[in-house]
Amino acid sequence: MSSPSKSPAAQPGPPRRRLTRDERLRQLLDVSWQLIRAEGTDALTLGRLAEEAGVTKPVVYDHFGTRNGLLAVLYQDFDVRQTALIDAAIAASQPTLADKASVIASSYVNCVLTQGREIPGVLAALDGAPELAAIKHQYQQAFIEKCQRILAPYAGSQGVSPASLWAMLGAADALSQAAIKGDISESEAQEELRETILAMVKRSK
Structure with a gap:
């Protein structure tokens, strides 16, 4: 058997x-x-x-x-995705100021909204620790320099000023957070940021 x-x-x-x-x-x-x-x-x-x-x-x-080390890597992970989205969109865009402004605005807002409620908490935690705030500032500086290069061909001889670019970044963050909370729509956030970028470049001439 x-x-x-x-x-x-x-x-x-x-x-x-x-x-x-x-x-x-x-x-x-x-x-x-x-x-x-x-x-x-x-x-x-x-x-x-x-x-x-x-x-x-x-x-x-x-x-x-450490936990701060984890938060720093999470922010880096977010920034890598944001950078990849913007770089790909810029590469595929038309060589006009209107198109570049639209791409920067839509890519920034889309990336923040993709993270939903996660990224605001990480950003708040980053601001709460000096070493993490320095990391955040490093990536913000890199984004501003990227926008400065993208917009330079359409600006005046001196380019877009750093003060204007920091103001644009502040607007981008505020509009994205308002869209996350539902205070405004995603399209409203993108359009307002686009208009902010266009006005900023126009002032530089």
């Missing part, structure tokens, strides 16, 4: 592939964004992240070191 065959449930599954360091980092960042979306930035601790990601605390500490 032949022995009974093992049931499918008893068959050992294929061994789980070990994630590379980059893959693990991507997983931890994705889980962090999900946690912030569900419960807010205050709920994000390294211990909680380890629990939600199904890894040990040393794995999370190895990647980020």
Whole structure:
């Protein structure tokens, strides 16, 4: 009499592939964004992240070191996506001021809205720590310099002033946050930012 065959449930599954360091980092960042979306930035601790990601605390500490380190990497992750969106849109745009202004405005607002309620909490946390505020300022400066290069061909001989560009960035953040809260629509935020950029360049001539 032949022995009974093992049931499918008893068959050992294929061994789980070990994630590379980059893959693990991507997983931890994705889980962090999900946690912030569900419960807010205050709920994000390294211990909680380890629990939600199904890894040990040393794995999370190895990647980020501290909670501030995690927040800094999250902001960098957001900035990389924002930069990629704007670069791709600018490359595909027409060589006119109106088109460049539209692309900058729509790309900026779209990227912030894509993060929904997650990014405001991260930004607030960044402002609360000097070393994180410095990181935020670094990326803001890079964005301003990018806009300065994009708009230079349409501006006066001196280009768009840094003061005007910082004012534009402030408007971009305020309009995006208003759209997130539902105070204005996404299209209204984009159109107002577009008009702000056009007026800024016109003043530089």
